[in-house]
């Protein structure tokens with residue numbers, strides 16, 4: 001049961017497991033008092049002392065330093081010397097903002113955020129607190145939602161210009177969480193193309209630290225996520241706070257330690273290349289941030305995130321729907337194909353049991369490589385004489401469904417679209433446009449561009465009969481400027497871009513509810529909760545090497561569910577690493593996510609083709625478990641040579657266990673891996689060995705794992721409760 005109460009000067013949000021408490025100081029400043037395990041009763045004065053405030057009734061800005069007060073939504077210019085959440089420039093050019101309590105309301109359910117993805121649900125309550133700056137008329141409405149089934153607080157804010165003069169918002173973060181001590185370790189995800197989301201953990205130091213993206217997207221280099229873990233916290237024990245932003249653009253995520261040794265967690269849109277004009281009466285909606293509390297270590301934090309996204313964020317019509325096993329043409333053919341070749345690959349895929357064939361890049365304009373044609377979304381008749389319509393028909397005749405690739409946000413300078421609308425792309429007039437992968441970015445914030453994207457995508461879907469669309473995005477922002485906005489609004493471009501993207505995704509997913517959209521951004525470059533509101537799966541990385549994928553998928557699972565990770569078996573030697581790994585291991589890793597293939601099935605041996613049948617059947621046998629199961633990490637590839645994880649069904653009657661060894665070890669004895677999440681009182685049959693064990697035995701003693709010899713050896717077991 002969720003429950004929000006106002007007790008005197010306190011607002012207490014709680015469910016059965018967590019509490020979040022805000023307090024009103026006598027001057028009306030909104031203080032943060034507590035986030036952690038559920039509290040039944042609280043002593044207001046003790047809490048205030050705990051947060052470093054003199055607990056008397058004489059609190060005024062003059063009487064108490066804001067620098068020591070734990071606050072909910074701090075601004076700048078009133079004596080708090082830390083980085084704040086909100087910065088606004090008033091019409092007189094000054095920047096001090098003094099927000100005081102105006103009113104509060106408790107709402108059942110959760111209001112949607114206009115124009116932005118956000119968590120939703122009925123089993124929740126929301127506290128809305130309005131703060132006001134008397135001098136400028138600036139108003140901030142903070143929303144806090146507590147759900148009854150997740151150990152999570154969802155936060156967002158809306159800023160309104162309630163004054164008579166124009167103002168400019170120059171920083172508007174989604175989350176500030178002030179914590180009384182700094183005995184934490186900071187965890188962020190950092191990486192690069194083909195090695196996304198490596199886990200980095202380090203002790204907090206005095207000063208500012210964290211991660212950020214200024215790329216225009218949440219990026220390949222990092223993710224809109226951070227966690228604070230107690231030094232002794234591990235996968236299954238200890239206190240961990242996690243925060244994630246439901247947003248796909250520039251962001252900053254920080255944990256800053258001040259002179260008093262307290263920590264301030266900040267998360268929201270990055271203030272680089274950001275400024276938003278508010279005329280009198282206008283509002284700015286800030287994206288949602290989600291805060292998780294776990295006493296069960298990092299594993300508990302991840303499960304709270306996964307459960308939240310699964311029940312309250314992912315598109316409901318897809319979340320538990322088995323996905324077709326697909327084969328993507330990219331690594332099978334790259335740009336080198338014609339209609340017959342693709343149909344031939346599709347036929348061979350169909351024979352192997354695959355259900356969906358995806359034609360990747362290269363089907364449009366005159367695109368023989370990546371230097372031309374983005375924007376010219378009409379069939380290249382040299383390769384596809386009957387267009388994508390006939391390709392779709394012929395592919396379906398082989399017995400599989402048809403899917404297609406597009407990169408709708410981009411334009412190649414060498415394209416008809418660019419020649420017709422050079423003003424549609426992001427560029428600064430008078431400066432040479434900077435290309436990346438020989439392409440420019442369309443200004444998706446502009447309604448004209450949004451309409452164009454909607455039209456070309458919907459025409460492509462209708463013409464080809466595609467039931468799947470891979471939506472790619474392959475470059476960062478540079479030379480940020482647009483002809484569509486006046487000079488005082490140029491810094492609105494990056495956020496307007498993301499709003500435009502969301503608006504198009506909203507229209508398309510609404511108008512094509514049966515099309516499965518998979519996100520992609522050079523692999524996992526925009527794999528974030530914002531996109532997962534629209535697309536139920538995301539291509540996790542362009543790196544399909546099984547061992548690389550162990551790290552990438554393990555790191556990604558810190559805050560995103562395996563059920564959303566596009567993950568394919570590819571050919572060996574692997575195209576990104578040159579490594580040769582066994583087919584079984586490539587399968588074991590790929591089937592941990594949204595399963596498919598990225599290879600030319602015609603080039604497989606007969607034995608391998610036969611194995612594919614078994615793999616597809618295995619994927620479907622475990623569909624429900626893989627989509628809705630609870631995920632446990634067991635052995636970390638960041639800490640050793642082995643990776644292990646498992647997924648347990650909600651009723652604990654079934655589980656899927658995966659173990660992958662990195663390099664082979666000579667003279668190795670079978671290892672014991674301790675499982676998690678099982679019911680200690682049940683007996684489980686390991687279907688592949690025929691052995692059965694007690695759930696307690698598997699968790700406390702371990703499962704004996706006789707790995708085969710060789711590098712990248714693996715085990716993939718299904719467990720079934722037998723009594």
Ligand code: GLA
Pocket residue numbers: 330360361370405472474520521522523539542
């Ligand atoms: C990006 C994607 C790949 C592939 C290529 C096509 O790199 O991440 O999967 O679609 O584009 O150009």
